[in-house]
Amino acid sequence: MKSVVDFEALGRFVAVPEAARRLLSKPEKEIHFALSLKTSDYELLEGNCYVVYHCTARGPAKGGLRMSADATLDETRRLAELMSLKTALAGIPFGGAKSCLSIDPSGLNRFEKTAVIKEYVHVLRLELEHGNYVPAPDMGTGPTDMAVIFGETHIAESVTGKPPGVGGLPGRLEATGRSVSKSALLALDRLLRKPSRGATAAVQGYGNVGSHAAVFLSEAGVKVVAACDIAGGVYNPDGLDTQALKDHVAKEGRAEGFPEGDQITNAELLALDVDVLLPCAREDVVTAANAGAVRAALIVEGANGPTTPDAEAILSEKGVVVVPDILANAGGVIASYVEWRKAKSGALTTKEETFELIDDRIGKAFDDMMRISEDKGCSPRMASFVIAVEELVQALRDRAWI
Numbered sequence: 001m002k003s004v005v006d007f008e009a010l011g012r013f014v015a016v017p018e019a020a021r022r023l024l025s026k027p028e029k030e031i032h033f034a035l036s037l038k039t040s041d042y043e044l045l046e047g048n049c050y051v052v053y054h055c056t057a058r059g060p061a062k063g064g065l066r067m068s069a070d071a072t073l074d075e076t077r078r079l080a081e082l083m084s085l086k087t088a089l090a091g092i093p094f095g096g097a098k099s100c101l102s103i104d105p106s107g108l109n110r111f112e113k114t115a116v117i118k119e120y121v122h123v124l125r126l127e128l129e130h131g132n133y134v135p136a137p138d139m140g141t142g143p144t145d146m147a148v149i150f151g152e153t154h155i156a157e158s159v160t161g162k163p164p165g166v167g168g169l170p171g172r173l174e175a176t177g178r179s180v181s182k183s184a185l186l187a188l189d190r191l192l193r194k195p196s197r198g199a200t201a202a203v204q205g206y207g208n209v210g211s212h213a214a215v216f217l218s219e220a221g222v223k224v225v226a227a228c229d230i231a232g233g234v235y236n237p238d239g240l241d242t243q244a245l246k247d248h249v250a251k252e253g254r255a256e257g258f259p260e261g262d263q264i265t266n267a268e269l270l271a272l273d274v275d276v277l278l279p280c281a282r283e284d285v286v287t288a289a290n291a292g293a294v295r296a297a298l299i300v301e302g303a304n305g306p307t308t309p310d311a312e313a314i315l316s317e318k319g320v321v322v323v324p325d326i327l328a329n330a331g332g333v334i335a336s337y338v339e340w341r342k343a344k345s346g347a348l349t350t351k352e353e354t355f356e357l358i359d360d361r362i363g364k365a366f367d368d369m370m371r372i373s374e375d376k377g378c379s380p381r382m383a384s385f386v387i388a389v390e391e392l393v394q395a396l397r398d399r400a401w402i
């Protein structure tokens with residue numbers, strides 16, 4: 001499998017020792033197992049679980065638990081590598097990991113899902129209890145699933161993204177959306193030189209990341225004119241009431257049918273003439289096939305890996321700037337670090353403190369990214385890779401791994 005970082009291209013901007021390139025080009029550890037569960041006299045639920053640690057030189061393996069029917073090992077490897085880069089760029093002392101379970105969570109009731117999560121803990125118990133791997137929510141999992149993991153290990157720092165009343169962190173739920181909106185506001189100001197008030201945005205994916213990012217952007221005066229989920233979405237040129245749309249999605253399970261807007265498809269949303277496009281759904285949605293249709297000046301990646309490399313080349317030709325996932329969606333892991341630290345120390349942290357820390361870390365990473373991008377004349381993504389890989393190389397040296 002090709003690594004996320006193209007070391008040949010990176011080599012034009014920073015020298016990476018050959019030993020580091022070899023270590024960072026492949027995962028450090030992988031665990032695969034078949035997860036099966038008898039759900040009735042007649043039914044057997046089956047799936048594959050992939051757990052990948054990409055690099056733990058900078059700290060314990062950290063990365064979300066994804067549940068989706070089509071999850072693969074390659075996807076898990078790619079997401080684990082992104083976590084190593086993300087934690088390094090944000091200066092958070094965690095390594096990069098991920099786990100993916102190829103079971104469709106929408107087909108499970110709460111009891112079945114809890115049983116699946118308990119089975120996952122059963123197999124990974126030593127990794128979790130020793131603090132080697134610290135999961136968090138990702139697509140298809142949420143705070144209650146993390147509370148189930150905690151209920152099995154009885155160790156608060158063994159998992160993050162728990163509900164605030166069960167050792168979780170106020171603001172963790174909104175954290176990724178917070179960093180996506182902060183990155184979009186910084187990019188509007190520093191890259192487009194445009195005030196946030198009156199700027200326009202479209203959001204693809206109205207789950208945890210997309211809905212919170214949309215609400216924070218609205219609060220900052222940005223007009224969110226369109227939002228969609230897997231089933232389609234809504235468009236209102238005067239701006240959507242993002243909180244009301246969030247409530248509608250919580251009630252109806254989909255954005256479609258929201259009364260204050262016209263229906264819009266995913267393809268139409270990606271081609272809207274807005275200042276900022278925020279793909280917050282899943283990977284590989286902006287591709288070579290649709291990048292030519294993008295009219296936004298900026299893409300801020302809320303999802304992991306939403307823009308393919310081919311698409312990015314086309315966007316760059318058109319002058320569309322992409323703020324990369326490893327910067328824009330780092331709020332989740334920044335808040336996870338605070339939750340982990342809180343679990344170890346017993347400190348109490350407010351939602352405002354969580355948001356302040358995210359804004360601060362994202363602000364610093366954005367400054368560093370801009371400086372490297374300007375100094376070396378490279379894209380924001382390449383500049384972010386330069387910073388993250390330099391951090392990782394230093395850690396490999398410090399641990400005498402190279």
Ligand code: NAD
Pocket residue numbers: 137138139140141176204205206207208209210228229230231266280281282283302303304305329330332333
């Ligand atoms: P989620 O399950 O809460 O929401 C996903 C949303 O995307 C839903 O609205 C869904 O309908 C929509 N969607 C799915 N497939 C789609 C498609 N093909 N086209 C359009 N919409 C589609 O998931 P989430 O937690 O918000 O995660 C979204 C992305 O953000 C993922 O790439 C995830 O890895 C990344 N991410 C999440 C976090 C976090 O803290 N939750 C942190 C960092 C990165």
